[in-house]
Amino acid sequence: MTDLLKGKVAVVTGGARGLGGAMCQLFSDEGAEVIALDMGDMTYEKTNVTYMPLNVTDKQESKEVFDHIIEKFGKIDILVNNAGITKDALTRKMSDDQWDAVIDVNLNGVFNLTRYVGPHMAEQGRGSIINISSVVGTYGNIGQANYAATKGAVVSLAKTWAKEFAMKGADVRVNTIAPGYTMTDILKTVPDDLLDKFAKMTMLNRLGQPEEIANAALFLASDMSSYITGQLISVDGGMRL
Numbered sequence: 755m756t757d758l759l760k761g762k763v764a765v766v767t768g769g770a771r772g773l774g775g776a777m778c779q780l781f782s783d784e785g786a787e788v789i790a791l792d793m794g795d796m797t798y799e800k801t802n803v804t805y806m807p808l809n810v811t812d813k814q815e816s817k818e819v820f821d822h823i824i825e826k827f828g829k830i831d832i833l834v835n836n837a838g839i840t841k842d843a844l845t846r847k848m849s850d851d852q853w854d855a856v857i858d859v860n861l862n863g864v865f866n867l868t869r870y871v872g873p874h875m876a877e878q879g880r881g882s883i884i885n886i887s888s889v890v891g892t893y894g895n896i897g898q899a900n901y902a903a904t905k906g907a908v909v910s911l912a913k914t915w916a917k918e919f920a921m922k923g924a925d926v927r928v929n930t931i932a933p934g935y936t937m938t939d940i941l942k943t944v945p946d947d948l949l950d951k952f953a954k955m956t957m958l959n960r961l962g963q964p965e966e967i968a969n970a971a972l973f974l975a976s977d978m979s980s981y982i983t984g985q986l987i988s989v990d991g992g993m994r995l
Contacts, residue, residue: 764833769836781971781972787804820874841856882979885909915928929986
């Protein structure tokens with residue numbers, strides 16, 4: 755490894771598994787002190803990855819966790835807003851609970867922590883925030899009106915925060931990654947014929963791996979992307995919907 759994040763403190767929501775887990779492990783390999791925030795149990799052990807429980811929909815808990823991280827680690831250099839859920843249904847069949855739950859985690863949860871981390875980065879003069887969106891946020895998808903709405907919204911949030919947190923001259927960058935179909939544990943339960951269909955929807959004729967999304971996050975978290983902000987990067991194998 756190249757120590758791209760040596761001396762950095764990175765916070766990743768939804769960091770106990772899946773894409774968030776891959777990011778936490780890669781960031782640790784690259785020299786960062788990493789805090790994995792999640793409601794579920796950790797699915798791996800890694801040097802320099804500290805687990806802290808957090809329900810991102812809880813406003814008070816988000817503030818308390820932010821304060822605790824600053825007290826223990828002194829700063830936050832990188833924030834990845836990765837925590838998210840799906841509760842799919844056609845719009846005519848979608849319940850209020852399904853709509854509200856996805857909005858609360860995928861949109862409000864992003865705001866609840868960033869409202870503290872962003873100003874902190876602006877005050878310390880630098881930082882990188884990465885929102886995790888989805889191809890569904892760009893293209894839409896049948897049965898995912900709630901999910902698509904949130905994943906489109908976090909792109910707009912990143913563009914707004916890129917302006918707000920840098921407006922007094924701070925070197926704070928805010929970007930978004932839109933992953934395509936990626937082989938996390940959820941997709942491992944999908945029948946092979948559907949996986950083949952998903953793969954054929956990409957230019958590269960294959961599904962993504964969590965490490966490939968993590969590599970994009972590493973690029974945006976590190977100084978390799980020092981002149982990139984307010985941007986959406988699609989990591990989807992050239993998806994065609």
